[in-house]
Amino acid sequence: MNNKIKIVLVIIIFAGGWILGSNNNTAPVITSSMGGASYSGGYQPEAQAAVQAEGAVALRTEQGQIHLVKDGDSIQAAVEAAQPGDTIQVMPGIYSETVYIDKDDIHLLGVIQEGKRATMDGLGKLNDAILYSGNNVVIENFRITKYKGNGIMGQAGNNFEIRNNVIVDTGIYGIFPQLGTNGLVEHNVVSGIEDAAIYIGMSDNIHVAYNEVFDSVAGIEIENSRHAIVEHNNAHNNTGGILAFVTPGLPIKTTEDVIIRNNFVLNNNTPNFGAPGSIVSGIPAGTGILVMAADDVIIEGNIISGNKTAGIIVNDHSFATTITMDVESDPNSDRTMILDNVMLNNGYDTIAEVKAVALTELHTGLVDIVHVGSSEGSCIVNRHRYRAVGIGNYGDCDFTNTDSIDNYLVAGGADRRVIHPSERGEIAYLGVCTGCHSYTGRLIGPSVQVIQAMYAGNPEALVEYINAPVKKRDNFPPMPAQNYLDAETQMAVATYMLALEK
């Protein structure tokens, strides 16, 4: 370092010490988190006050069939045999297969006998253990290991519960629900994951609780998602413990309204072993909680200890040099709210970038909290407790706790779109039938008028025909079965077609 700069720095440090020292006689204002105002800015508080959801999947009023899968059987065969409302029970044993659930309301339950679990073993060759796209899916009690991709992955299924699973040394993500609304991920033990042990991607109304995540690059990740609560988890010995952020370049652009509370975030100092180019490969080892470009994140009541880079890092996209540019993505972390947390021994061996920020505030030594980049509306309670840098523009929060919010789950499940039967009939008629049938005259199949003459007043018979058509006319091609439409849609389209007037 240039000598002149050194001298200037020494002067600044002395001056700073004198100014800080002069404040030492003022007693700090201590705000009690007991009994103070509670957070009121989150997901629909009025609706929640009326009905707090117990879980993400409504309790069944009647139990469907139970399909028993024994060691040596195929779980997938049972899924195929199951109807919505059924339960599949998988006995202890080794199952090496990919299970996919493309139907609604299936409960897939491992049976634990004297500690022995139904184990899905990908043998280092299979891609994912369990994929689901249906709504109201419950997955419990499995042990999953040695898959190349994900342990449990959801694609757009709403109302899901993933609990009590043990996922060990499995590919990219342990548990990864994506593009779903209303889900509960609890009591899972996930370790040895190359990206995130639990990754909530592009989802809404999520509850992640009572999980143990360790020996992974990221413990729990809330990405491009809204209305999520992460509580009572133990995230230890990962590269980063708990993350809430926006990845630019994804089609859903925001992360908002995330509460991270009452977790253990301990010793997340594992060297980063993420794949080159992956978003998490840029996380410095020793990160407790990371907030990047996410808005309205509350951090409350956590024990954050022994994370060598920092306890809490809040930053914006400009801090991350390896991610893409997205004009639709707001790069800043706005309204970060840090309430009371227990923070011990964080930042004891931090990175150059954090040191540089600390130096601008003449801060040396441990770092509990570091905020880099611009931010609006952020606040903190009892700021004097923390070794913090970059939080000069944080105000004092006007609330001290989130006690008014149990969870952000949707009571009774995410609503399904309500479609009037006539609308349903029109959708199916125009969306499918008009490829081959016109009202008058022959297209590929006979005209609607001809069909009306045959089935007048008898939509049931028309439903029967479209489900399993038989060739009726020599010079017409056979009609493909329309059995992919559900019974409600079949009846709606038959009724609609018979009533058409032009």
Add this chain to the structure above:
Amino acid sequence: MMAGANRANALRTRFLFWLVLLLSPYSSASGFDLNDQCPPSFALSSDNQCQLRNLYQLYDSLQGQGLGGLKTALPHHRDGFSPQQIDLGRLLFFDPVLSGNKDLSCANCHNPAKGFSDGMARSVGASGQLHPRSAPTLWNSAFLKSLLWDARADSLEQQALGPLFSELEMANTPEQLMANLNQVDAYPELFTQAFPNSEDAMVIANITTALTAFQSSLISLNSPYDRYAHGDSKALNPEQLEGLNVFRSFVARCSQCHTPPLFTNQQVAVIGTPEPEGMPRDIGAQATFGAERLRGGFKVPTLRNIALTAPYMHSGRFATLREATEFYTKGRGHAVPEGEELLLHWHISEPNLTPSELDRLVDFMGALSDESFMPEIPQQVPSGLLH
């Protein structure tokens, strides 16, 4: 085999049907009259607008963005054009009078028989110029929020101006285009039919509106995959089903960008495909957004009807779907030349897919084909220039 023969039969029947319709005495004095009915899949509203109907309207999607799994709604779409505007757009689309030398119609590069693409690695313009990019399909363009490989057009209307006036494509000028159209007897009357409220109906803005109306009527949502998605577990054969599971697995990660139900997430991605021999790197979306991080980035294309639109990638470097698929398993950045700095997309990884998994992916993409709403292809256009 049977299915193929039936399909050929069905297409032949359909062709005959349209031929009969064309020859029937419904045309006006000019020989052209615009259809007053909407194309299949559209409902005619009381104010003469065609409104799209499809089975995905039975479902919802997260944040209304039209991305997800099997039973997920589609993204926002364009519709609400009149039957006459759609039909005028169809005639214009096939009419070479739109190009500067009256030699090239939209359909030359967006040929319905080739998935509304042209079967060439890179397209060829009106006077034989070789374009640096490949012609994309037009199927389902109603659902796209940005157009062109480098995402530089925000609407179909804006997009249409590109090829019309590009030196490399139809090489027309606004003045020449209007002069060409004015020489065709039928057009002024057809424009008046399609735009009855316009004082001066035959203008550039109405040309692009009509082309937009026609293109947003090209709907392909009834493939075997769609029947599987709506609920027929037998609609995909075992190979296609296996391919679906590789496609959506987090090893291949195809569905992370080619996200159902449109099979694109409409984002820009830098994947680092090789350019044809001797062609410099196409910087793509870097130019559109002025962002170095998007160098070599292109819009993720839909995979619907992808089996019909070889060759593949923005400059057509891969002749077959198998080769295009194999690109993704040959290693992150394997085709990026030395000295070229590209910020590759995070899902470009090292999936180590087996040859059989690649085959199954190709099988699955074959299940995304559907041409059941193929529009009527005019046997003649108002200019009489169709040949």
